[in-house]
Amino acid sequence: MAAVLLSAAAVAACSGKATGSGGAAAGTTAGGTSTGAGASATVGPQNSATPQPGGSFTMLEETGLTGAWPTGLDPATDGNGSANQSYLDAIYGNLFELGANGQTIDDLATGYTITPDAKTVAIHLRPGVTFSDGTPFNAAAVAFNFKRDIASAVGDKPNWPVSSITTSGNYDVLIHLTQPYAPIINTFHDSNVNWIVSPTALQKMGENAFKLAPVGAGPFTVVSDTVSSELALKKNPHYWAPGEPYLNSLTFKSVASDEAALETMQAGGVQGYEGMQTPQLASAFGQQFNVLDVPSTSPYVIQLNTAIAPFNNLNAREAVYYATDVNLIDQRLFGNLHPVTEGFTAPNGLFYEQDVPGYRTYDLAKAKAAVKAAGGVTVDLMATQSSVTQTVLEALQTMWQAAGMTVNIHVDQLANVIQQFQGNKWQASLQTAGAFDPAAGLGVNFRFGSKSVFSGVHDPKLDTLFAAATSTLDTAKRQQLYDQAAAYISQNAYAPFLFPVNGWNIAAKNVTGPGLTTLLPASAVRPEILWAQVGFTGQ
Amino acid sequence: MTVYRLAARRLLTAIPVVWGVTFLGFTVLNLLPGDAAQALLGADATPSEVAALSKQLHLDQPFFARYGNWLASALSGHLGNSLGSGQPVTTILAQRLPVTFELLLYAFIISLLIAIPVATLAARRPGGVFDSITTFIALVGLSIAPYILALLLILFFAVDLSLFPALGWTPVSGGLGANLRSLTLPALSLGFPIGCFYTRLLRADVLEQLDEDYVVTAHAKGLPGWRVLLRHATPNSMFGLITVVALNVGTLLGGTVIVEQIFGLPGIGEELFQAIQTRDFPVLEGIVVVFAVLVVVIGLLADLLYAVLDPRIRYDNPGQ
Numbered sequence: 001m002a003a004v005l006l007s008a009a010a011v012a013a014c015s016g017k018a019t020g021s022g023g024a025a026a027g028t029t030a031g032g033t034s035t036g037a038g039a040s041a042t043v044g045p046q047n048s049a050t051p052q053p054g055g056s057f058t059m060l061e062e063t064g065l066t067g068a069w070p071t072g073l074d075p076a077t078d079g080n081g082s083a084n085q086s087y088l089d090a091i092y093g094n095l096f097e098l099g100a101n102g103q104t105i106d107d108l109a110t111g112y113t114i115t116p117d118a119k120t121v122a123i124h125l126r127p128g129v130t131f132s133d134g135t136p137f138n139a140a141a142v143a144f145n146f147k148r149d150i151a152s153a154v155g156d157k158p159n160w161p162v163s164s165i166t167t168s169g170n171y172d173v174l175i176h177l178t179q180p181y182a183p184i185i186n187t188f189h190d191s192n193v194n195w196i197v198s199p200t201a202l203q204k205m206g207e208n209a210f211k212l213a214p215v216g217a218g219p220f221t222v223v224s225d226t227v228s229s230e231l232a233l234k235k236n237p238h239y240w241a242p243g244e245p246y247l248n249s250l251t252f253k254s255v256a257s258d259e260a261a262l263e264t265m266q267a268g269g270v271q272g273y274e275g276m277q278t279p280q281l282a283s284a285f286g287q288q289f290n291v292l293d294v295p296s297t298s299p300y301v302i303q304l305n306t307a308i309a310p311f312n313n314l315n316a317r318e319a320v321y322y323a324t325d326v327n328l329i330d331q332r333l334f335g336n337l338h339p340v341t342e343g344f345t346a347p348n349g350l351f352y353e354q355d356v357p358g359y360r361t362y363d364l365a366k367a368k369a370a371v372k373a374a375g376g377v378t379v380d381l382m383a384t385q386s387s388v389t390q391t392v393l394e395a396l397q398t399m400w401q402a403a404g405m406t407v408n409i410h411v412d413q414l415a416n417v418i419q420q421f422q423g424n425k426w427q428a429s430l431q432t433a434g435a436f437d438p439a440a441g442l443g444v445n446f447r448f449g450s451k452s453v454f455s456g457v458h459d460p461k462l463d464t465l466f467a468a469a470t471s472t473l474d475t476a477k478r479q480q481l482y483d484q485a486a487a488y489i490s491q492n493a494y495a496p497f498l499f500p501v502n503g504w505n506i507a508a509k510n511v512t513g514p515g516l517t518t519l520l521p522a523s524a525v526r527p528e529i530l531w532a533q534v535g536f537t538g539q
Numbered sequence: 540m541t542v543y544r545l546a547a548r549r550l551l552t553a554i555p556v557v558w559g560v561t562f563l564g565f566t567v568l569n570l571l572p573g574d575a576a577q578a579l580l581g582a583d584a585t586p587s588e589v590a591a592l593s594k595q596l597h598l599d600q601p602f603f604a605r606y607g608n609w610l611a612s613a614l615s616g617h618l619g620n621s622l623g624s625g626q627p628v629t630t631i632l633a634q635r636l637p638v639t640f641e642l643l644l645y646a647f648i649i650s651l652l653i654a655i656p657v658a659t660l661a662a663r664r665p666g667g668v669f670d671s672i673t674t675f676i677a678l679v680g681l682s683i684a685p686y687i688l689a690l691l692l693i694l695f696f697a698v699d700l701s702l703f704p705a706l707g708w709t710p711v712s713g714g715l716g717a718n719l720r721s722l723t724l725p726a727l728s729l730g731f732p733i734g735c736f737y738t739r740l741l742r743a744d745v746l747e748q749l750d751e752d753y754v755v756t757a758h759a760k761g762l763p764g765w766r767v768l769l770r771h772a773t774p775n776s777m778f779g780l781i782t783v784v785a786l787n788v789g790t791l792l793g794g795t796v797i798v799e800q801i802f803g804l805p806g807i808g809e810e811l812f813q814a815i816q817t818r819d820f821p822v823l824e825g826i827v828v829v830f831a832v833l834v835v836v837i838g839l840l841a842d843l844l845y846a847v848l849d850p851r852i853r854y855d856n857p858g859q
Contacts (some may be wrong), residue, residue: 060706063800068813068816070579070621070623070624070813070816070817070819071579071623071624071817072623072624072625079578079579079580079581079584079623080581081581153580153584153588153589153591153592154580154581154584155580155581155584156581207625208620208624208625208626211624211625212624212625212626226634226805227623227624227626227813228809228813229803229805229809230707230803230805253706253707253803254803255706255803256800256801256803257801259690260690260693260705260706260801263690263693263694263697263698263705264693264697264705264706264803266697266698266705267693267697267698267701267704267705267706268701269704269705269706270705270706412572413572414578416572418577419572422586453585453586
């Protein structure tokens with residue numbers, strides 16, 4: 001923990017970037033809270049040395065997830081936006097960054113102010129910045145982006161209750177809300193409004209050309225883009241932060257698997273790999289490289305469709321809770337790497353609650369009794385295909401069958417899973433829930449809100465709790481409301497939770513950079529890497 | 540029939556083949572769960588947003604209307620634009636085909652460089668030490684999956700020996716040596732197993748030829764054994780190999796999908812994989828057309844090569 005805080009302090013000191021900002025309510029919204037953030041993570045050796053200028057860096061990204069950008073790199077049309085955050089961060093920079101212990105760090109914005117009625121948020125922009133095409137980065141450009149992003153159809157647009165977006169002078173953008181919205185600053189960390197495109201370049205090039213050669217005000221500019229295969233960037237000579245970026249060039253390459261990434265790094269010429277997922281390879285990587293454990297903020301959850309049988313019956317839902325030995329799964333499949341959770345928050349996210357009162361834990365005798373009380377349980381359990389889900393599903397099947405349930409399991413492609421959610425005939429589904437801020441991004445509403453297609457719960461009382469937690473700026477009150485929501489989910493046995501599955505960022509020994517070799521909280525899919533501050537130590 | 544008439548006839552018969560393949564590809568893509576709009580927008584897009592994009596991309600039209608529109612456009616020379624990136628499909632093909640063609644050519648060369656000398660020498664003394672060793676290696680090569688071989692090659696030649704890069708492609712403009720180095724391991728991954736197959740096939744054909752009367756006659760005339768083998772038996776054994784090489788084009792193209800993924804090559808196989816993932820049917824159809832034409836053309840070239848290898852075969856001689 002101390003190392004994390006020291007690293008954060010070093011980052012802030014090196015970059016000259018301030019945390020929080022002035023103003024009546026500035027820095028006191030959710031972003032200023034760090035409940036649980038940075039806690040309890042198992043972190044490998046961290047390299048927080050100051051980099052030297054120069055060098056070319058090649059980063060590997062996994063094909064099919066972060067290594068895929070089939071719709072290009074325009075934040076308003078990139079359907080993989082959150083997964084593509086490394087590219088977007090490098091090209092556009094950020095308005096705000098998420099700091100090491102969960103605080104908001106200024107980047108292209110210099111702060112924010114929230115009016116006393118909490119219905120207007122002013123975003124203050126850094127003066128004197130230009131996009132890499134030489135056009136001014138100002139309030140008009142940012143307002144144009146906000147409006148365009150909000151109107152977009154991509155999944156990572158913010159869910160702001162916005163009435164209008166206006167500007168005040170050259171460097172203030174005003175977001176007018178219909179009601180107070182507590183997570184508004186935190187939504188910047190995992191939504192497309194954090195990446196600002198050059199309106200001039202967009203209009204000049206047209207959308208189709210722009211998304212293949214995007215122009216922003218970030219630390220790097222695009223040299224070439226072979227979609228979902230290789231993205232070559234070079235240093236932006238007009239970048240606003242003196243001395244940054246350290247690297248002369250940055251290239252992203254897609255790689256098929258963790259094994260292929262390991263061999264490629266061992267062969268040389270490649271300095272980093274983002275989001276390795278195979279626990280068994282962590283030690284193999286660790287022999288030659290810096291391995292940073294990056295905790296997820298989204299725990300796995302077994303969603304139960306309470307609208308249809310068998311899980312419209314409380315006994316059947318209780319049977320699943322009692323029959324699931326989460327600790328054993330964590331121990332046998334993951335070597336106890338992941339922190340077992342009882343709610344939709346995780347140790348490195350906001351509002352983490354380790355123990356939910358009354359949570360039903362593994363008890364085979366009670367599971368068998370619940371199955372009997374339900375008159376038998378036959379369940380179809382699905383999951384989206386990943387390196388984790390297949391083995392977990394098989395473990396769950398074994399455990400549930402031991403309790404007397406009949407269990408069919410199937411791992412499907414995302415498109416098929418979506419179709420089953422939309423058809424609302426699914427019974428149980430292993431998915432992830434939550435986010436750094438439960439209300440932001442793919443937050444808790446996505447899996448538990450009545451209006452979400454991807455929810456198995458349709459309970460007005462739960463909706464009310466979520467809505468109340470979103471609309472209050474009082475952090476303690478938000479914590480209380482989310483605790484109540486977790487307890488309510490537990491009480492009604494709506495969905496047992498497992499654990500967030502960590503990933504690993506791999507870097508060569510002579511590389512340093514926030515998010516790559518020092519820990520930052522996961523904002524969306526995984527933590528952001530602050531590319532402007534990544535470089536070689538020369539060792 | 541002249542060679543030209545043969546070529547024209549084969550190309551004409553290729554038209555329904557290519558059409559059939561495009562129709563099949565379109566049908567299969569439509570049978571897959573999910574649609575392009577959902578795949579492009581992501582899991583958390585709302586149904587109304589998905590519907591709006593579907594309409595914008597004309598995905599809401601009936602199956603035959605969409606296929607008909609694509610076909611009409613393709614016949615006028617326009618293969619459409621990628622649903623994801625918006626790039627013209629022809630641009631994508633122009634960008635990625637050279638990588639795959641070079642990979643395929645390199646793999647074929649490697650496979651033939653393995654098969655012809657090894658099979659010829661093995662057939663010279665069947666059951667001998669060389670034959671036994673190469674038979675064992677060929678069986679291993681036939682048994683190993685290309686993706687396993689690819690990882691092993693990377694481990695040995697890239698990680699341990701640092702002779703070749705493990706990932707990426709260097710264009711010819713970056714130097715021919717660097718270009719060939721970047722493709723050597725992928726080409727070996729594709730070419731070695733198929734080379735082992737050709738070795739077994741050619742060895743058997745050469746052995747068969749060595750039992751023919753003309754070989755006995757050649758020996759009786761006092762021709763040296765190596766000359767009989769290289770000048771007479773081996774060339775006459777090539778017909779089966781040529782046929783199989785032509786038939787194997789489709790298999791090799793399929794192999795590029797995996798090998799290009801593993802080695803991070805920006806070729807058409809990698810693009811095909813992505814197009815299927817995102818249900819990007821214009822890109823998929825464009826690739827299908829190219830693959831189908833390629834298979835047909837290679838088949839035609841194989842037919843023409845028969846005539847080169849065997850002067851008795853003349854397509855303008857109805858008796859042959």
